[in-house]
Amino acid sequence: MTIPDELLHVVRADEPLAPLVWLGIGGPARFLAEPVEIEQLKQIYQWAAEDGLSVKILGGGSNLLVREAGFDGIVVSLEAPATSGLAIEGNLLTVGAGARLSHAVIKAVGSGLGGLEHLVGIPGTVGGAVVGNASAGGRDIGSVVQCVRVLDPDGSIRTVSQAEAGFSHRKSALGGLSVLDVVFELEQRDIKLLTKRMQKLWIARNSALPVEHRRIAVPFVDPDGSPVRELIQNVGLAGIREGNVSLDHAQPNYLIAHAEATSDECLRLIERVREQVLLQTGIDLQLNLKIW
Ligand SMILES: Cc1cc2nc3c(=O)[nH]c(=O)nc-3n(C[C@H](O)[C@H](O)[C@H](O)COP(=O)(O)OP(=O)(O)OC[C@H]3O[C@@H](n4cnc5c(N)ncnc54)[C@H](O)[C@@H]3O)c2cc1C
Incomplete structure (x- = not known):
């Protein structure tokens, strides 16, 4: 099975996954793709369909256990700037799926927008957090999602509303789709108070982590x-x-x-x-x- 010419510069074969996941365990991906634009992601899905390959999206790898056999398909990382940007308009924060959740939290707090600060310190990407409806202190990320843009396996892009995303306790109905970006609807708040709250939560979270262990x-x-x-x-x-x-x-x-x-x-x-x-x-x- 060969990599299509137009994707040669963004796909590598037999790429170890262990260094990319927090547990540091697991075999290689048959292919690891790092598309730099959404058009390339569509081409990856087209290639996968033509060659009968499965596709999985890798976020920050903080919630993954990869077996030693690895993954016999295409693993896609969305960390390129085209899929990890952050933009604010009024009280809406739009974030690419490959952005670190911590960057989204800091951006929101620094702009006086409340609603994400309780998620400070949760590792991984915004895409991973939204698909798994990450939560802390009894509040989940889905509660502040306005809508999510996803790529269907057939290459079409559509917008999924909060209700359609089906958020429930640490779950969503977004599994199997590629989340491209997320719009959060946040509330205007006092920057100083938000920052203090985030710092307090950050200290509490860090003190509850196992000491001396990274994996x-x-x-x-x-x-x-x-x-x-x-x-x-x-x-x-x-x-x-x-x-x-x-x-x-x-x-x-x-x-x-x-x-x-x-x-x-x-x-x-x-x-x-x-x-x-x-x-x-x-x-x-x-x-x-x-x-x-
Ligand atoms: C130290 C530590 C503390 C944690 N604390 C918390 C906590 O307080 N609350 C909490 O909820 N979780 C917590 N977690 C779990 C984990 O951090 C979260 O589940 C996180 O949101 C996973 O994001 P990720 O980007 O690392 O996802 P990954 O581990 O990379 O992937 C997880 C799943 O999401 C899918 N996925 C990732 N990105 C996309 C995308 N763009 N489109 C479609 N599917 C995608 C992957 O295919 C995979 O199935 C913690 C984990 C660690 C290691």
Whole structure:
């Protein structure tokens, strides 16, 4: 299978995915594409359709577990300027899907626009956050989305309203589409107060991260009512280990990949926790992490 001539400069073959994801685990993508304009993204989908290849969008890789077999298709990164810009008009903030969520939060706060500041410190891109309806402190990102522009696999671009995007607890109906950009409808607020609030939240979030570990993930969604961290602590699973993968002792909502960790070890640990929590509490934990 060959890369079409017009895409040769933005596609690489057999590209390792492990360095691109927070857990640092996983094999290569058959192709990794970094389109610099939306037209090229359309060409990628056309190539995929013609050659029967699957396409997946990679955001910041903070919510992904990639198996050692890698992904036998095209992985697309949208970090180029054409798909990661930020623009403000009145109380509307338009952000490209490949922009870092932290950049969107800082831009909004610095412009006196409230509604995103509680998401400060959540890693990843705006696209990843919107598709997974990222949340913090009980408020999700979907609540301030006005509309989302998506590319359908047939290459057509359309605008999806907040209602059509189907946001619910850590979910949206946008899976399987490529999110191109997002319009947030925010509220005019006092910049100084917003900045103070963001700084406070940032400090609190950082102090709740596992110390000395970079290869981490949040495997489970908080079930309604109780933080998953407390549930895991209460059933005595904080710090448990499966091979080279463990849950953090102090903050057991975080999974840690130690040196030589494998995707199978991650999946075994996740299954053990789900089984024990279900057995002891009757709560069926839902997975946050996406598995490729
Ligand atoms: C330390 C740490 C703290 C975290 N804290 C929180 C938290 O407080 N709240 C929370 O909700 N989450 C949290 N997470 C999880 C994670 O950061 C979020 O889910 C984040 O929004 C994922 O974004 P990403 O760009 O990294 O997505 P990725 O991990 O790259 O991808 C996740 C999924 O989104 C899809 N996707 C990404 N971009 C697009 C796009 N443009 N179009 C279509 N699909 C796309 C991917 O295909 C994949 O299926 C945390 C993770 C870590 C490691």
